[in-house]
Amino acid sequence: NNILAESGSSRSTASIEDQIVTATNPPQTDLERMDHTRCAALHNYLVDYRLAVEDDLDPAVNREDTFISTHGAAASGIISRLHPSVAAFLAAARTPTFPFFYFAHSFPDTAADNDLDGLFDNDLASLYSEPEDSLLRLYLPVIESGGESGGGLIYHQGRHVAAFFMHIDDMGYALPVDEHPTNWHPLETVLSNWVELIRLGKVIASPAPAGLYGSEKVGPWEWRPYGDGQVAACVAAWDRLCGDIEERQGQGTVMVDDDDDDRHDPLLTPVAPDTANIPNPSFARDFLRLARRPPRICSIAPGFSLPPADGPSFAAAQPYARLDVDDDDEAARILPSSAPAGVYTEGLARGRELDCAEEGFRLLLPFAIAARKSDGSEVDSDVVDGLYQHGYKPFGGAYHRPQRLERLLDHWAGLVRRGVWAVGRRGVEGGLDVFRHSTVDGTDYVIPPSW
Structure with missing residues (x-):
């Protein structure tokens, strides 16, 4: 599919399906060099995406200005300090219009003395005992998207891996590399994640002067509360989880009614979202409208049952669907200790947060556990909603942004498939105490890093 069709542009870019990193098209395993051809293709695709959105992608115009050609003599002076594969990338990666992406502003520019020494962050390398000239700042951060001076995309040209830092304070989450x-x-992989954000409709570029739902725009770029592609992906993850539980049920001795196999009732009745005051439109409403109710499953995870289907019962289980809370009124905020255990969607913060994520969730437990976040750091001992959360985000984004519901459902499906969780007549067996195993079996209760 052409990602540019969603923007309404009259122009398009060449397909890069064979370049995007996926489960079936993984990144290179040879970390002795950068895959400069693949990286340049992804970089240039993002450059062309923005040009096409602004209706400025003219095939008759030959745009070949790259980092190396743009900076001429200054670039020639640093070639010897670059790994040959990195130099090849910079010779093929076209100079973007600012900002290059929602998180990434641009390549570093020449300093006042017309040199490019700022491409190398040797102060950072020295601080974390990395080799001299090993750390390159390939992209500067976008300040309006929550970035700060000193952040950006850092590329380790000794190990040929990259990580994005919104602030200099984030460096300790990823350095030293070992x-x-x-x-x-x-x-x-980083660039493919950015392309994926566009394809899901989470990040878009458009000529419109204002963002949807009041989102602040950064140049043409806009970070949306959620995208239609995210709803579809989350519904697909729900189907996979239900299907894996049903398959495990079929492998046991439980007798089931074959007539149930063809039932595809919705998770909620059509009036339930209105009865419960679920905002319209919203990620939660769209997901609940499209998700199916599996006929033989009551428990979707240890201690977590399906929500009631009818409007009044579902509404009774949603005491926090509508809250008028002043940002400055800390006393009015809902504390985790005052809410029952459950999987809660992220609240709507349209126009108030740069990194809002209606597709996010918080898994609230009645006890704290010694779990780890995706970034490897420990969940604070007094936090009861930190299980499965990101922490630092190596592909860009604010620390506080919650993990995506889609990833939780897929992670749970993996636990079912591998037999980590027992499955019986009513679905996944066990109570909430099963989650205490996160202290012992940590890898089963950590979602790998993603955007």
Whole structure:
């Protein structure tokens, strides 16, 4: 599919389906060099996406200005300090219009003395005992998107992996590299995640002067509360989880009614979202409208049952669907200790947060556990909603942004498939105490890093 069709542009870019990193098209495993051809193709695709959105992608115009050609003599002066594959990338990656992406402003520019020494962050390398000239700041951060001076995309040209830092304070989550290997990825993986954000409709570029739902725009770029592609992906993850539980049920001795196999009742009755005051439109409403109710499953995870289907019962289980809370009124905020255990969708913060995520969730437990976040850091001992959360985000984004519901459902499906969780007549067996195992079996209760 052409990602440009969603923007309404009259122009298009060449397909890069074979370049995007996916489960079936993984990044290179040879970390002795950058896959400069693949990375340049992804970079240039993002450059062309913005040009096409602004109706400025003219095939008759030959745009070949790259980092190396743009900076001429200054670039020639640093070639010897670059790994040959990195130099090849910079010779092929076209100079973007600012900002290059929602998180990434641009390549570093020449300093006042017309040199490019700022491409190398040797102060950072020295601070974390990395080799001289090993850390390159390939992209500067976008301040309006929550970035700060000193952040940006850092590329380790000794190990050929990259990580994005919104602030200089984030560096300790990924440096030294030896202590945080899971927070570093090949550059093509980072760029593919940015392309995926566009394809899902989470990040878009458009000529419209204002963002949807009051979202602040950064140049043409806009971070939306959610995208239609995210709803579809989350519904598909729900189907996979239900299907894996049903398959495990079929492998046991439980007798089931074959007539149930063809039932595809919705998770909620059509009037339930209105009865419960679920905002319209919203990610929660769209997901609940499209998700199916599996006929033989009552428990979807240990201690977590399906919501009631009818309007009044579902509404009774949603005491926080509508809250008028002043940002400055800390006393009015809902504290986790005052809410029952459950999987809660993220609240609507349209126009108030740069990194809002209606597709996010908080898994609230009645006890704290010694779990770890995706970035490898420990969940604070007094936090009861930190299980499965991101922490630092190596592909860009604010620390506080919650994990996506889609990833939770897929992670749970994996626990079912691998037999980590027992499945019986009513679905997944066990109570909430099963989640205490996160202290012992940590890898089963950590979602790998993603955007």
